[in-house]
Every structure is written in C-alpha cells, then in structure tokens.
Amino acid sequence: MSIKCRKCGFENPPNFKFCGNCGEKLAETEVAPKFEGLALLHITASIYLIVSLIFNAVVQASPAFITPYVLSALLGLYAGYRFYQAKTSKHLIVISAIAIILGLASTLSLFLIGLGIRGVIGPAWTIFLINAWTLWKARKKL
Numbered sequence: 001m002s003i004k005c006r007k008c009g010f011e012n013p014p015n016f017k018f019c020g021n022c023g024e025k026l027a028e029t030e031v032a033p034k035f036e037g038l039a040l041l042h043i044t045a046s047i048y049l050i051v052s053l054i055f056n057a058v059v060q061a062s063p064a065f066i067t068p069y070v071l072s073a074l075l076g077l078y079a080g081y082r083f084y085q086a087k088t089s090k091h092l093i094v095i096s097a098i099a100i101i102l103g104l105a106s107t108l109s110l111f112l113i114g115l116g117i118r119g120v121i122g123p124a125w126t127i128f129l130i131n132a133w134t135l136w137k138a139r140k141k142l
Contacts, residue, residue, distance in 0.1 A: 042080030075099035
C-alpha cells in the first residue's frame with residue numbers, strides 16, 4: 001500500500017520515510033489491527049453449522065437444534081465479516097459472544113446425544129471453545 005504525500009500528492013512506496021518527489025517527511029500510517037484469526041474461526045464455525053443443517057438428520061428433525069444453529073451461523077458470519085474488516089465495537093463483541101454461546105450449547109448437546117446413542121457425531125463444539133478463548137484473549141484490543 002503506497003503512502004500519499006500530503007504536500008505534493010505523490011504516491012510513495014510503503015517503506016519510504018520521505019517523499020520521493022518533494023522530500024517532505026511522510027506521515028506514519030497507523031495500521032488498524034485485523035482480527036483475521038477470530039474472523040476465520042467465526043466463519044468456519046458458521047459454515048460447519050450450515051453444513052450440519054443441510055446434512056445432519058438429527059439437527060433437521062428438531063427445532064431445538066435448527067433455531068440456535070441458524071442464529072449462531074448468521075451472527076457468526078456477520079461477526080466474522082466485521083472482524084475481518086477490523087470493525088470492532090462493544091456491540092460486535094456481544095454479537096460474537098451470542099454466536100459462540102448458541103453454537104457451543106447446541107453442538108455440545110448434540111455431541112452428548114451422539115455419545116448416548118453411539119452416533120458418529122464429532123466434537124464440533126471444540127471450534128466454539130477455541131473461538132471463545134480467542135475472543136477472550138482479544139477482548140482488550142477490541
């Protein structure tokens with residue numbers, strides 16, 4: 001990303017300290033922190049929930065799973081997109097936390113049901129635990 005000189009408008013390479021055209025000291029640009037890891041965790045978890053809604057008969061059979069899966073997936077996609085854009089706010093943290101809680105509760109209960117019936121339901125809830133931990137670690141920067 002080039003740095004535009006405030007004095008003459010010349011586009012300078014990002015490593016320049018002074019304008020290559022007029023010699024003016026270039027302003028240091030502040031790089032907004034991106035939360036790509038948190039964004040990717042939200043998006044991955046949301047995609048998992050959407051795939052489960054499409055292919056998992058247990059999830060499809062119960063409104064107790066459908067509702068939190070859909071809400072968590074939609075909120076997670078929104079939060080992931082906003083975190084990737086480095087747009088943060090207290091409102092976004094709440095949305096992120098709700099997506100994580102809904103996803104964790106529904107996938108963990110599905111996992112426990114799967115253990116009881118000896119199903120082949122994997123531990124997807126771990127994605128939400130990792131997501132919660134990542135959100136917790138990044139909370140001061142958000």
